[in-house]
Amino acid sequence: MTVKGHLEAGALGVETVGMTMRFGAFTALDHVSIGVEPGSFHALLGENGAGKSTLVKCMMGFYHATDGQMMVDGREVAVPDPKAAHALGLGMVYQHFTLVPSLSAAENLVISREDAPRVIDWRREKAALTAFMARMPFAVPLDQPVRALSAGEKQKLEILKQLYLGRRFLILDEPTSVLTPDEADEVLGHVRALCQAGKITVLMITHKFREVTAYADAVSVLRRGKLVGSGKVAALTHADMARMMMGDETLAEPAPRAGAAGAPILSLSGIRARDRSGLKEIAIDRLEVRAGEIVGIAGISGNGQMELMEVLTGQRPVTAGDVRVEGGPYHATREEARVKCVRYLPEEPLHNACAAKMSVTENIGFRSFDVNGSGTRFWLANGAMRRQARDLVAAFKVKTASLDAPMASLSGGNVQRAVLARELTGEVDLLIISNPCFGLDFTAVAEIRARIMAARNAGAAVLLMSEDLDEVVELSDRVLVMSEGRITYECSGAEADAVEIGHHMAGHA
Amino acid sequence: MAIADQTMPPRGLLSPDGWLAAIARRSEALVIPLGALLVGLAAFGVFLLSQGKSPVDFYALVYKAGFGTAFSWQNTLSRTAPLLLAALCVALPARLGLVVIGGEGAIVLGGVAAGALAGSLSGLPGALAIPLMALAGAAIGAVWIGTVGALRHYRGVNETIASLLMAYIAIALMNHLVEGPFRDPASLNKPSTAPLAEHMRIGDIPGWNVHWGLVVGIVACILCWILIERTTWGFAARIAGGNVRAAQVQGLPVGRLIVGFTALGGAFAGLAGVFEVAAVHGTANASLAVGYGYTGILIAFLARHNPLAIIPVAVLLAGFEASSGLVQRRMDLPDATILVLQGFVFVAILVSDTLYGRFRMFAPERWGRG
Numbered sequence: 001m002t003v004k005g006h007l008e009a010g011a012l013g014v015e016t017v018g019m020t021m022r023f024g025a026f027t028a029l030d031h032v033s034i035g036v037e038p039g040s041f042h043a044l045l046g047e048n049g050a051g052k053s054t055l056v057k058c059m060m061g062f063y064h065a066t067d068g069q070m071m072v073d074g075r076e077v078a079v080p081d082p083k084a085a086h087a088l089g090l091g092m093v094y095q096h097f098t099l100v101p102s103l104s105a106a107e108n109l110v111i112s113r114e115d116a117p118r119v120i121d122w123r124r125e126k127a128a129l130t131a132f133m134a135r136m137p138f139a140v141p142l143d144q145p146v147r148a149l150s151a152g153e154k155q156k157l158e159i160l161k162q163l164y165l166g167r168r169f170l171i172l173d174e175p176t177s178v179l180t181p182d183e184a185d186e187v188l189g190h191v192r193a194l195c196q197a198g199k200i201t202v203l204m205i206t207h208k209f210r211e212v213t214a215y216a217d218a219v220s221v222l223r224r225g226k227l228v229g230s231g232k233v234a235a236l237t238h239a240d241m242a243r244m245m246m247g248d249e250t251l252a253e254p255a256p257r258a259g260a261a262g263a264p265i266l267s268l269s270g271i272r273a274r275d276r277s278g279l280k281e282i283a284i285d286r287l288e289v290r291a292g293e294i295v296g297i298a299g300i301s302g303n304g305q306m307e308l309m310e311v312l313t314g315q316r317p318v319t320a321g322d323v324r325v326e327g328g329p330y331h332a333t334r335e336e337a338r339v340k341c342v343r344y345l346p347e348e349p350l351h352n353a354c355a356a357k358m359s360v361t362e363n364i365g366f367r368s369f370d371v372n373g374s375g376t377r378f379w380l381a382n383g384a385m386r387r388q389a390r391d392l393v394a395a396f397k398v399k400t401a402s403l404d405a406p407m408a409s410l411s412g413g414n415v416q417r418a419v420l421a422r423e424l425t426g427e428v429d430l431l432i433i434s435n436p437c438f439g440l441d442f443t444a445v446a447e448i449r450a451r452i453m454a455a456r457n458a459g460a461a462v463l464l465m466s467e468d469l470d471e472v473v474e475l476s477d478r479v480l481v482m483s484e485g486r487i488t489y490e491c492s493g494a495e496a497d498a499v500e501i502g503h504h505m506a507g508h509a
Numbered sequence: 510m511a512i513a514d515q516t517m518p519p520r521g522l523l524s525p526d527g528w529l530a531a532i533a534r535r536s537e538a539l540v541i542p543l544g545a546l547l548v549g550l551a552a553f554g555v556f557l558l559s560q561g562k563s564p565v566d567f568y569a570l571v572y573k574a575g576f577g578t579a580f581s582w583q584n585t586l587s588r589t590a591p592l593l594l595a596a597l598c599v600a601l602p603a604r605l606g607l608v609v610i611g612g613e614g615a616i617v618l619g620g621v622a623a624g625a626l627a628g629s630l631s632g633l634p635g636a637l638a639i640p641l642m643a644l645a646g647a648a649i650g651a652v653w654i655g656t657v658g659a660l661r662h663y664r665g666v667n668e669t670i671a672s673l674l675m676a677y678i679a680i681a682l683m684n685h686l687v688e689g690p691f692r693d694p695a696s697l698n699k700p701s702t703a704p705l706a707e708h709m710r711i712g713d714i715p716g717w718n719v720h721w722g723l724v725v726g727i728v729a730c731i732l733c734w735i736l737i738e739r740t741t742w743g744f745a746a747r748i749a750g751g752n753v754r755a756a757q758v759q760g761l762p763v764g765r766l767i768v769g770f771t772a773l774g775g776a777f778a779g780l781a782g783v784f785e786v787a788a789v790h791g792t793a794n795a796s797l798a799v800g801y802g803y804t805g806i807l808i809a810f811l812a813r814h815n816p817l818a819i820i821p822v823a824v825l826l827a828g829f830e831a832s833s834g835l836v837q838r839r840m841d842l843p844d845a846t847i848l849v850l851q852g853f854v855f856v857a858i859l860v861s862d863t864l865y866g867r868f869r870m871f872a873p874e875r876w877g878r879g
Binding site for chain 1: 530531534738739740741742743744745747748750751752754755757758759760761762
């Protein structure tokens with residue numbers, strides 16, 4: 001078996017007509033008709049929950065649309081399952097990698113083929129793969145195990161895999177969320193070149209306007225399951241696209257920065273800890289966060305941020321060094337956190353800060369259920385807990401069917417609002433945050449960032465770890481970069497330069 | 510903004526916080542286990558049919574032998590006591606997310622401790638000696654199951670496997686002790702410890718033919734419910750059981766909670782062994798290991814690890830067990846039949862766990878705004 005020759009057949013045009021998807025009483029997609037011209041680079045914009053994923057899952061046959069048709073190259077087609085979509089030449093690249101880390105790129109490519117032979121003649125396959133790579137505008141090393149590749153190379157390999165499998169219409173689901181800005185530009189540049197050469201058509205889910213204007217030809221915008229606008233990118237400004245995505249909702253104004261930094265609150269010195277794999281070391285020689293300042297730590301995920309968070313929450317033992325809060329040693333016990341007013345917002349709050357099956361009331365009570373004035377209590381005060389939850393749900397605009405509803409029934413933004421309500425109530429001296437806005441929609445993001453800024457302005461020391469570089473730059477008074485478990489770069493928020501920071505994030509500067 | 514007026518629905522009859530919604534929400538936890546119990550019983554009925562026996566006769570006989578007469582009630586309630594305590598040994602760790610199935614080990618060791626100590630304590634008056642004996646049995650149970658919790662938290666050993674294997678060790682230890690160091694030379698056919706002196710025996714509740722273990726078991730269940738639902742310790746344990754990472758981020762002492770709750774469960778199981786020795790057999794021997802610890806697993810799961818629900822469920826299962834003799838004699842079925850029945854019910858209960866949240870009739874929203 002040699003590599004399929006579909007590529008020569010060129011880019012596919014795909015169109016959805018009146019695509020509708022209902023889950024019970026909920027309409028996730030409401031008569032969405034979008035047309036993607038052959039050879040175009042089409043962006044699909046929308047807030048979280050706008051129906052972007054539902055739409056592409058219907059196109060790929062993961063879901064069966066309640067109503068509506070799909071046309072490929074002008075012919076109506078039925079896509080009962082992903083296999084049928086693949087047979088038509090439709091492929092998808094997911095947000096997270098689907099490669100086998102221990103296998104080489106060549107092995108990953110060959111095993112992904114549906115007709116992979118039982119006995120593989122590697123010499124012939126290698127020759128075919130080398131010939132295939134030669135025809136591609138970009139290449140990745142074929143013989144190294146995938147785990148040795150950088151994130152950008154992995155994403156390129158994911159795209160090459162789709163081309164190798166003969167896919168002529170590619171859906172990219174937030175393909176740059178795990179890449180540095182440089183890597184993102186490189187990958188998207190190659191994708192655009194493939195589109196312009198008429199080899200593939202691309203439909204890319206994204207929430208980054210910059211990528212839309214720089215690379216896409218056309219854009220479609222979804223809001224609450226409806227198509228609210230589409231057109232040529234050249235004719236639209238960022239403001240136009242934002243207006244389409246958000247409708248009439250207004251964003252919370254970026255909160256002004258007020259006040260100057262005060263005394264040091266959190267100081268780490270000579271911290272050494274093992275990372276998750278147990279093979280590498282986290283080494284923070286010195287890190288200080290002062291009252292009334294936000295220190296942002298930028299970095300690609302997996303460079304020790306998670307471990308640093310675990311050290312600060314007492315979940316990971318340190319092998320050397322010490323953590324001090326307000327001058328005294330700190331081990332993240334409940335009593336120390338209460339006395340020193342330390343609060344946490346871990347990433348993915350439903351998985352790290354909440355008990356999914358417990359009620360909203362109980363989850364909001366996690367921080368204060370045992371507090372009685374300045375001491376602790378033995379008997380639960382259920383009435384007071386309920387009153388507190390009622391007040392906080394109203395004050396933080398948490399949308400929930402009921403105070404007794406399980407936390408898992410809330411949307412991502414509302415889970416984060418509930419956790420913020422819990423952690424930002426009362427005096428806060430130190431706030432430790434990780435990826436607070438990951439996966440949230442615009443309105444929630446603006447509101448949560450405003451609350452973090454308000455906590456800073458009220459005098460809290462804030463340590464913010466985030467994979468979203470824009471977020472770090474927007475919020476921070478000082479920006480640090482974490483790479484390979486170390487702090488490798490520091491600059492003030494005012495002079496932060498995304499490109500420079502990106503170089504340090506990638507570990508080559 | 511549209512968000513604001515949705516946040517706080519009015520409180521009243523039809524609001525999602527109203528009583529109708531509350532009933533809908535709570536009834537799910539009652540209806541699903543009850544339904545699973547009925548399905549298990551029905552499936553067992555089919556099994557009986559395949560054996561050429563009548564399920565109607567069988568269940569009529571179980572009713573008669575377990576609950577039909579004053580005598581059968583006494584028989585049932587005497588068996589309820591150890592089951593209540595054994596079920597707590599499963600339910601308490603379960604609230605922390607641990608599946609401990611080795612309560613049988615704590616029961617037999619608690620019983621052996623009582624049988625072995627009874628001789629040396631018999632010089633003391635009963636009012637002092639019996640509590641000391643009970644304390645010793647509870648302590649060894651606490652150490653035994655607490656070790657399972659400690660292994661789990663500090664060394665990452667699977668608590669289900671560890672507790673099961675430790676139960677086998679405990680039973681082997683009991684056999685060694687009652688046949689060796691603690692053996693009463695007078696016990697010829699069935700090696701046992703020396704019989705307890707009369708004043709060391711735990712008697713019956715006045716006016717009933719049921720020993721005090723029933724009262725202790727019921728009080729223990731009520732206290733455990735209060736601990737879990739009404740104290741900050743119980744709340745902390747529920748957080749750790751719901752999501753251990755969230756509990757750690759909150760600075761809760763997860764290790765102490767796990768060791769404490771497993772040890773408390775073990776103490777109750779140890780106490781069950783003490784009652785078996787001091788109130789039922791009068792001596793410690795192999796009769797301690799008759800499977801109360803395993804029936805306790807079934808009870809705790811049926812009760813969804815709610816200590817109050819354990820009380821009625823334990824009575825029901827005790828009735829099943831009380832009927833096994835009569836079923837054997839009248840229907841010519843082996844005495845393992847009741848075990849088969851328990852197996853059917855247990856599988857049905859485990860399967861029913863996947864049904865929560867699937868029925869719209871239990872959704873509070875349905876009974877709220879609509």
